[in-house]
Amino acid sequence: MALLRRAGIFLLTLAIASLVVFAFMAVLPGDPAQVALGVNATPELLAQTRHAFGIDRPLPVQYLDWIGGLFTGDFGRSYVTGDAIGPQLLDRFEVTLWLVGAATVVAVLVAIPLGTLAAAKHRTASGTVVSGLSQLGAAVPAFLAGIVLVEIFAVSLHILPSGGWTPPDADPVAFLKGLVLPALSLGLVQAAVLTRYVRSAVLDVLREDYLRTARAKGLKPTQALVRHGLRNAAVPVVTVLGLQLATLLIGAVVVERVFVIPGLGSMLLDAVGSRDLIVVQDVVMVLVAAVLVVNLLVDVLYTVVDPRLRRAR
Amino acid sequence: MTVLRALLALTLVAALAGCSAGSTAYSSPSADSITIGASAAPANLDFTHTDGAAIPQALLDNVYQGLVRLDANGAIVPQLATSWTVSPDRRTYDFQLRTGVTFTDGEPFTADAVKFSIDRVHTDWTISLKSQMDVVDHVEVVDPAHAHVVLKQPSNGWLFSMTGRVGAMFAPGGVRQLATTPIGTGPYQLDRFNRGDSLVLKANPGYWGPKPAYRRVVLKYFQDPTALNNALLSNGIDVISSVQAPDSLAQFASDERFTTIQGTTTAEVVLSFNNAVAPLNDKRVRQALTYGIDRKALLDTAWAGKGLLIGSMVPPSDPWYEDLSTVYPYDPAKARQLLADAGHQHLTLRLRIPNLPYAVDSAQVIRSQLAAIGVTVTIEELDFPAVWLKQVFTGHDFDMSIVAHVEARDIATFGNPKYYWGYRNPAVTQLLAEADAGTPQQQIADMKQVARTINADAAADWLFLLPNLIVAKKGITGLPPNQVGEAFDLSALGRS
Numbered sequence: 001m002a003l004l005r006r007a008g009i010f011l012l013t014l015a016i017a018s019l020v021v022f023a024f025m026a027v028l029p030g031d032p033a034q035v036a037l038g039v040n041a042t043p044e045l046l047a048q049t050r051h052a053f054g055i056d057r058p059l060p061v062q063y064l065d066w067i068g069g070l071f072t073g074d075f076g077r078s079y080v081t082g083d084a085i086g087p088q089l090l091d092r093f094e095v096t097l098w099l100v101g102a103a104t105v106v107a108v109l110v111a112i113p114l115g116t117l118a119a120a121k122h123r124t125a126s127g128t129v130v131s132g133l134s135q136l137g138a139a140v141p142a143f144l145a146g147i148v149l150v151e152i153f154a155v156s157l158h159i160l161p162s163g164g165w166t167p168p169d170a171d172p173v174a175f176l177k178g179l180v181l182p183a184l185s186l187g188l189v190q191a192a193v194l195t196r197y198v199r200s201a202v203l204d205v206l207r208e209d210y211l212r213t214a215r216a217k218g219l220k221p222t223q224a225l226v227r228h229g230l231r232n233a234a235v236p237v238v239t240v241l242g243l244q245l246a247t248l249l250i251g252a253v254v255v256e257r258v259f260v261i262p263g264l265g266s267m268l269l270d271a272v273g274s275r276d277l278i279v280v281q282d283v284v285m286v287l288v289a290a291v292l293v294v295n296l297l298v299d300v301l302y303t304v305v306d307p308r309l310r311r312a313r
Numbered sequence: 314m315t316v317l318r319a320l321l322a323l324t325l326v327a328a329l330a331g332c333s334a335g336s337t338a339y340s341s342p343s344a345d346s347i348t349i350g351a352s353a354a355p356a357n358l359d360f361t362h363t364d365g366a367a368i369p370q371a372l373l374d375n376v377y378q379g380l381v382r383l384d385a386n387g388a389i390v391p392q393l394a395t396s397w398t399v400s401p402d403r404r405t406y407d408f409q410l411r412t413g414v415t416f417t418d419g420e421p422f423t424a425d426a427v428k429f430s431i432d433r434v435h436t437d438w439t440i441s442l443k444s445q446m447d448v449v450d451h452v453e454v455v456d457p458a459h460a461h462v463v464l465k466q467p468s469n470g471w472l473f474s475m476t477g478r479v480g481a482m483f484a485p486g487g488v489r490q491l492a493t494t495p496i497g498t499g500p501y502q503l504d505r506f507n508r509g510d511s512l513v514l515k516a517n518p519g520y521w522g523p524k525p526a527y528r529r530v531v532l533k534y535f536q537d538p539t540a541l542n543n544a545l546l547s548n549g550i551d552v553i554s555s556v557q558a559p560d561s562l563a564q565f566a567s568d569e570r571f572t573t574i575q576g577t578t579t580a581e582v583v584l585s586f587n588n589a590v591a592p593l594n595d596k597r598v599r600q601a602l603t604y605g606i607d608r609k610a611l612l613d614t615a616w617a618g619k620g621l622l623i624g625s626m627v628p629p630s631d632p633w634y635e636d637l638s639t640v641y642p643y644d645p646a647k648a649r650q651l652l653a654d655a656g657h658q659h660l661t662l663r664l665r666i667p668n669l670p671y672a673v674d675s676a677q678v679i680r681s682q683l684a685a686i687g688v689t690v691t692i693e694e695l696d697f698p699a700v701w702l703k704q705v706f707t708g709h710d711f712d713m714s715i716v717a718h719v720e721a722r723d724i725a726t727f728g729n730p731k732y733y734w735g736y737r738n739p740a741v742t743q744l745l746a747e748a749d750a751g752t753p754q755q756q757i758a759d760m761k762q763v764a765r766t767i768n769a770d771a772a773a774d775w776l777f778l779l780p781n782l783i784v785a786k787k788g789i790t791g792l793p794p795n796q797v798g799e800a801f802d803l804s805a806l807g808r809s
Contacts, residue, residue: 028699029696029699029700029703029704030696030698030699030700030702030703031699031702031703031707032699034699034702034703034707035698035699035702036364037364037440037441038364038365038440038441038698039702039706039720040441040442040444041441042441042444045441049439078356080356080363081356081357081363081492082357082362082363082492083357083492088508091508092509147539150543150547154543154546154547154549155543155546155547158547158548160547161544161547161549162540162543162544162546162547162549163535163540163543163544163549164510164511164533164544164549165510257536257537257540258537258540259540260510260534260535260536260537260540260544262507262508262509262510266509266536267509269536270354270509270536273698273699274356274698274699275699
């Protein structure tokens, strides 16, 4: 029952998002045919091209055609290149997934130890420094972090590339080298946000009765925290992680431009510039769907992490 | 640790996605390979169906060749034709073809390929430039090394067009997959195309001409000028083919790893006037604005002083170039006088510009300089290309605009009264037609006359000519200094 309701909400949200996206594209000034043909276009050629694109049809027909295609896995053809969009979208999504995945790993690897430290030592200087730094870090936009990292590690020290993308199966070393800076600039900012949540979650757990019991049984504070506390602290942290994945996807759009990475973000910005509206629609829908799927996964993860929630359902 | 397990799963999902999708390969850099950074990425490799400068820039002269090409100084020179003659009525071109040339699919290049390629522009091309071939009546194959092209009427412009993409020679059996598999006769052939990222060319082993010095050329694309600069500074690339932010040149000039090359382009940055409607349909007003703008000061602000003041729609690489930049010296008093003569004490004009750096910077200078002669300028930035094309270019809804007109020999647009600047002068239209039909000597004389006439009419204010700015690592030779045609010729690249 709950699952059905979830699926219903999922589909409804997608439907509303598709309408909004389509409406935005429809009112966006600029004629895709004119942009595609450039300054030498004749009126006849313009009309021909509009017809070829299908943008001379009524808007509801265009919308239904697009949505119908999505249901059958047909993402349409690019106005600019005439190519099928689906395969390209997959390629680009793969790149963005690598970026977001690596950034998440960075965020978690940094935030869990730091956040735990800040909580366990919240009355000491080191704890205060960590929470102060995390406040500061959370305020930095990812692209700014990217520009600073490039300046240091690429332009000055020449130890990492300033941008570009090498697929993992082509050259794993070049792939990893290229992934470091973008993953850090996305991941460190997220780590700062996440550290604060880890800290408060661990702090909450430290005040729980069962931890006091554990310590009364003779465990040292650290042992008690690791054996009994962290698992319980994980529930709110996983929630935040899920919510952050959405912002990571959005952040990736900008960071991809800074680092010249051919992911969904670059695809989106290029398509907006050339008024390749159908590509814009497709990319935005994929992003929306990805965010919704992540939210769904977070809900499922809750029950995995915290068996009490499983029983409650 | 369930959290860890969840993370592992997430990484695994990403990893699986990675393995499934088709991927691309790079070679590690070596002495045999050179990487060139460029700013506009091709969407695919088929310039017969997809417009834009990026595809011909990468493929023309490198992968595809024509009968004729433009050399670095803008002269038409032989490529796949060894020579040609023009009939006395200037309608028939008789091309002697290079023999022993093969396409990379093994087909020989003969007069049949010439006929096939020219005919195909009519039948299969969809981009608007295909109209450059409308003047061709028919092509005759005399023998494999000999082709006649018969025009409907004489046209010097046609032979010039043949140096561009419409003149590219295709193998009759090699046009099935132009978007991914270009087949030509040039020094290079396609190795890989990584869409949105890079284009890798490798030496064509069967090339008829001298072997290129680099076995592999990677063209790497950067939308963001800062990212492009950083790539060179951090050794990610070896050359910036065209610097888009001249202010950044200083950091390369002070670094002894690099050299900077400054050449010319055919991109006139034009302050266009809407000649068709009041108040700019009054020549005195247009002249007043032209006297009222200090173009030297503007060039310093908008393009770091790099570039050339030209004064008309002609770059120095055209045979009819004359320096007309001093006809309207900066003279605010004269400008005010002309405005008063035209009956305007105060004038308010809409300057509707594309949201491009050179246009935005120029517009600010123009607004403050014209304020000094009593003209109030309101600046409106429009999203380029989409909104600017629709409202200014197609809709003619503007008083003034600023755009770089990059196409070669685009002075001909002043002969078209429907073009967005609405300039109507039958004498100019007539001269352009005569220039196209006449001998090369007549063409030069007539075109000079056209340039002088539109300058005298102040049909627009030619702010400056964009320079071609290349930054390269020291020791790289043979980069084409001027961007005068559609190609970025890689064939002369070398090492010192």
